[in-house]
Amino acid sequence: MMRRLCVILLLMVAPLSVVAEGRDWLRDGLEIPDVEVVARRPMRDIGVDQTKIDSAMLHQNISLSMADILSFNSSIFVKNSGRATLSTVSFRGTSPSHTQVVWNGLRINSPMLGMTDFSMIPSFLVDKAMLLHGSSSVTEAGGGLGGAVRLSTTPVQEEGFGLHFVQGVGSFWTFDDFLRLTYNKGRWQTSTRVVFSTSKNNYRYRNYDKRENIYDDEGKIVGQYYPEERNRNGSFRDAHLMQDVYYKTKGGDRLSLNAWYTNSYRELPLLTTDYGSSPTYENYQRENTFRGVVGYDHIRRNWQVGAKAGYIYTWLGYDYSYNNVASTCSRSRINTVYGSLSGSYSFEEARVVLSADVTLHENFVRSEDNAVGYKADRTELSAVVSARWQPIERLGVAATLREEMYGTKWTLPIPVVAVEGVVSKKGNVMLRASASRNYRAPSLNDLYFRPGGNPDLRSESGWSYDAGISSEVGRKAIYKFRVSASWFESWIDDWILWLPTNKGFFSPGNVKSVHSYGVEAQASLWVRLAKDWRLELNGSAAWTPSVNVGEPISAGDDSIGKQLPYIPQFSASVTGRLSFRSWSLLYKWCHYSERYTMSSNDVSLTGRLPAYFMNNIELEKGFSFRWAELTLKGAINNLFDEEYVSVLSHPMPGINFEIFVGIRPKWGKKR
Secondary structure, rough: HHHHHHHHHHHHHHHHHHHHHHHHHHHHOOOOOEEEOOOOOOOOOOOOOOOEHHHHHHHHHHOOHHHHHHHHHHHOOEOOOOOOOOOEEEEEOOHHHHHEEEEOOOEOOOOOOOOOOOOHHHHHHHOEEEEEHHHHHHHOOOOOOOOEEEEOOOOOOOOEEEEEEEEEOOOOOOEEEEEEEEEEEOOOOEEEEEEEEEEEOEEEEOOOOEEEEEEEOOOOEEEEEEEEOOOOOOEEEEEEEEEEEEOOOOOHHHHEEEEEEEEEEOOOOOOOOOOOHHHHHHEEEEEEEEEEEEEEEEEOOEEEEEEEEEEEEEEEEEEEEEEEEEEEOOOOOOOEEEEEEEEEEEEEOEEEEEEEEEEEEEEEEEEEEOHHHHHEEEEEEEEEEEEEEEEEOOOEEEEEEEEEEOOOOOOOOEEEEEEEEEEEOOOEEEEEEEEEEEOOOOOOHHHHOOOOOOOOOOEEEEEEEEEEEEEEEEEEEEEEEEEEOOOOOOOEEEHHHHHHEOOEEEEEEEEEEEEEEEEEEEEEEEOOOOOOOEEEEEEEEEOOEEOOOOOOOOOOOOOOEEEEOOOOOOEEEEEEEEEEOEEEEEEEEEOOEEEOOOOOOOOOOEEEEEOOEEEEEEEEEEEEOEEEEEEEEEEEOOOOOOOEEEEHHHEOOOOEEEEEEEEEEOOOOOO
């Protein structure tokens, strides 16, 4: 079946190659190349369900955040309200707090909020990105009931000095500046990256939550229409500075330093239902965050040892006022100290790899709003051991055991068992299955926020099962095709939910049990169409019902048996790149099905957000001179000017444009 599918795909694209070479394929026939079996994958990946984001996609449009990258290159759900607004991701029908995010080994989920804002992570600052689905996240971090996202930077490869500068100009008075300075000489590699983005972000949209009356000459209402408005109070200014330093000793050990500073000022746009005027309305947030990691890696043929230490400082400020009367003045300070020790040993003859890791996070949080708030600290200790065994070439078995402590409370052991095997070398067809348990501790806001925090909350816990199949075929420098599909099922108990109380404020409780299940599928194709022509296609799709199966919390609770709010049942994405010499055309498409805004799935009034399809296109041309490499790129976002919303009362921008000019000087080369 796989061979037939590959033949069909080649029949679709090969005529283009033959025509480009001047041959008549109808007359001469079409030669189908032999299938080449791909070598076995590394033992460290046994039983791991992962999605690697191609490095070219990370930097194709460097003005994008990781939220945008994940929207078009994966099937996970990205919830956002537009550029430079809160953007969260969720795996397999879970919530954003069930997604763990790790940067260079340092977990960057907010201990106060429990989640990560992906709009604060420019793709320009990321060299490698990987998604770990379901139980595969346990090897990276605990608490990822849905999955985990691993982000990292890598040493520069080019010798000598390097400079890369990109200037971007876009719609709505948007300006983006990107600069990278690199140095690689002997044992030293350094990289300095700067990102600075500003925008008025005042796009126009049709407001379907308001109606304006049409009057005749006598003052009678003769009709109505939806007014066209601008996104008010939506400007932003983001600045990032990242410094990486690597040093390789004579013995082959490596020392590393990774530091990342963020300064952000963002106005929060008015809702479509807000009738206030911008001059009398202030709603904005500010953030200063520093993240730093130092590391040491001692690597030998069969074993390696690593140690890391890190620190995170975050200052958050949120202000809201109307008619010069301040009603909210929130200030939060977060300090996190991090340390880890890791090691692994490989028994080559027995085909066994053993590894262990111990991680410590010490969190200190102080949060207050108009002198009301809390001050808390919590120790989070985690230890994991794993073993991977390959008894025969076509079979792999993996077992992982993690134990975690939050404060003074220990979780029950978190086990993961996985097995995979190549059932057919013809097509490299592989089957995989795993089962695991996992826990997520309440965030510090869940426990201590005033008013409403609940210190008696229990950790959320869940069992996860998944199974998958994958196949990969290809021929070097001709084509490569890969397809995979996974079935998953999760049962999560003690789901934390904030609900209103009779005291006039919200408070969290362990009130839900959730059953999440579905199918994820991915496919990719790379084909050389002709001598200078290349075609790349990547697609993903997911069906993810996520249903509340708990007990009703009141007589009027209609949420039982219903899909969770803001979780689409269907999502999909496709990217296609056509390259010819120094030209490149990129097309991106993504889709999310309808989402409910209420747990009862009531579609009256504003209880339902319609499905939408998003289309972006980019065209890039490279120029090579004796003194520098230049690039010129144009991008059209929301190509068909679709009107849509991702979050209730937050309209997204229509069609908009970006232009980028980049330069890379050729240091030390003769002109």
